[in-house]
Amino acid sequence: METMFGIAVDGVAYGMILFIISVGLSVTLGLMRVVNLAHGAFAMVGGYVASYAAQEAGLPYAAALVVAVALTVLATLPLERLLYRRIYGSANELAQVLLTIGLTFVIVAGINYLFGPTLKRIPLPELLTGTVELGPKAIPAHRAFVIAAGAATLLGLWWLLERTDFGIRLRAAVDDPAMAAALGIRTERLYLATFALGTGLAALGGVLGAELLPLEPYYAIRYIVLFLAVVAVGGAGSIFGSAAAALALGIVDTAGKYLIPSFGEFFFYAALILILFRWPHGFFKGRTA
Amino acid sequence: MTALLEVEGLSKNFGGLQVSSDISMTLNAGDRCALIGPNGAGKTTFVNLVTGVIPPSAGTIRLDGRDITKLSAAERVRLGLIRSFQVARLFKSMTVREHLELAVLQRDRRTFRLFANVTKAAGLADEVAGLLDTMGLTQVAHTAVGSLAYGQQRLLEIALALAMKPKVLILDEPAAGVPHSESQRILDAIDRLPKDLAVLMIEHDMDLVFRFARTIVVLAQGRLLCSGTAKEIVADPRVREVYLGSRADAH
């Protein structure tokens, strides 16, 4: 019987995974104004690469993680150049939806072809299989790790956007693309770098979250609605918005599943409608980090 | 006789930035008034305030005696306050004729007829033909706007405004961007606007201003600097300073 604390921990961990995966989607939507429905597929690819690396190639967890993120980013960079670049801008919304759905289908079919339809696991290292003591309570080590990773991602992104050159250029380009270009900011390189960042984070989330979001070929289609919901509620381009939305949705969803299992989905979508109806630009209304 | 347009104490600030301060002016039927001022004087902001695109921070606007300060842009249009845009804003995929048909149907509130036929709507064909003729656009009636020359697009903008049977018409730089070869037609069209219509025109081209305007209003830095006839304005030293002074500073 799950206690409230247990639900909270699971909810927060789940929310952190949603955040790590979705924040990349939020940033690419905010900067390049592209709705990338294939973002879930990128997360899935990351997870599968890690699973293969760990199970078939025998790499330790950390190495598998790094390899997964690196390979996923490398694989998707050409896609940015060849495909995504043609559909940036909010006037191309339908083209984006269709192209990225198509890409998702292709990736799903490809993953199934390469790895088959069964569930894939990423074996956790010893370190993450036990529990961690937090005063009187004990949290599964993996959950604690995920929560810590989420917090680190949040802080890292904040630092990146507020304290680095790259971040300043990114924020300028989001706020006023024409001006940024006029100031000599190389928007094309910026887009590539941002895309890589978003994909890398998705892959990271896919690996870290393999316990919570199981890896199977339909992953990309099953969970994309969740990631989109985080972005819509949090507001495109808002880091803190994504974090808040992800945690809120993660906790609501987990609580719903445990406490009122027969109405879980209904709860989630009703909450989504209410929030988006009241705040159509997202809860944090804007594109500032 | 009530003035058609009365603006009193219109002001707008964005946070700490005051873009329009205490502007008041009146337009009567048949007026031909030009709104001039250096760049950044707040002319387009003023028009946006009057037409309801942005809400004012203070002041009132009356159209034909009725307070419209709180009404939406579409509602003001329905009451007869019409504007044209500085950059032609038309439906690229529709033909010239379709634009005018839509404007007339919208004006007469006949646009929620789902099963009626546009071409058979009573009186529509005649009215549209008249407008096309007035603007000299009959030849291109069936051309999609995307294929029109820019000058013809601006003419269509004016035709569209007329189709809405305006009481007050605000033209935002009607000849801007139009090559000289085509601008004459636009100037002629403006000359031929209905006599009882009150027209306010934003313009930079002083030739056009002197040709068109019986009164001129000068804006600078969001404030009304002065107003009067062309002769009075030209003689006013403040006006010269506002225009020439800024040029002198640029050295």
Next chain:
Amino acid sequence: MTSVAERDENGDSKGGSMTRRTPLGTPLAARRDLGWIGIPLVAAVGLAAFWLLPDDLALLTRIAASALFVLSLDLVLGYGGIATLGQAAMFGTGAYAAGIVAVNWNNDPFVMLAAGGLAGGLIALATGALILHARGLTLLMLTIAVGQIVQEVANKARDWTGGSDGLSGVDPAPVLGMFRFDMYGRTSYLFALAVLVVGLLVARRIVRSPFGLACRGVSEDPLRISAIGGSPKSYLVVLYGVAGVFAGVAGALTAVTSGIVGLDSAGFPWSAEALVMLVLGGTGRLYGAVIGTAAFMGIHHILAASDPFHWMGFIGLFLIGIVLFLPGGIASGLERLGGLLRGPSQNNGEDRA
């Protein structure tokens, strides 16, 4: 072409006359469909299929009913510019309404269609009024959410809908008292074809009406519509409602011809498939919906034996190809062909890209 679009103070793209395009990036030209020949052509092809493919009537019936559904999507997307992934909510509502009416009160097929249309229209009007102030991703999410909720409600209301087992035993009475729904599916198909043709006629009437004209304006430049005194949201809500009626009738038609209603009739995959079919055929042309549905379902039927993942990969590549190379769908390809065949003596202003 890929320069980042300008933004107004809300951060939305300043569409205006510069960057605003149709849903798939091709500029809409003055819309002419195939002219008066289009709909009789559909009827003729439909009847020909009846005689030429007597063993495939079940498939053809599904195609006809689905084409009506995809047509409803064309109304909102092709003529209103509303990108939605939740059109199946209206389809499912219509299907269940028709099924429930048939099982409990009256199984006359026309009554069933009316019930479906009414239900679909009401749901569309109610949800449209709530969500159509939104745009972009937010609107997309809202349409998905509405669809999921309808599906959930259908799932929970077991007593009426059969829940996850679906509603079965929908047994329509003979059409006009005379034509029984026989087990070969002949009546089903001809009935479905007739409803589709009538639907096309009504839709054509609507898009050529003053209302249709105004909606085209809204889809291209809502601000311009306000500038001539119209309310863009009002037009969109009514259009959404009308399309909801079409979708509801399509759902009811499916209930009539198949005798069952399942939860997936309101599901997200069905909404997405309709979108794919519409884009395949070409948006904003009404007949594009028919072409796209026939092509998609026909090809699916032929490839049905193979692994569903292969089908998915194929469709994925196809979608990418359409977006990159043929954004106007099959219809635009046909139109270009027709233009070539008719020679270069066309009106300059009316060519379609």
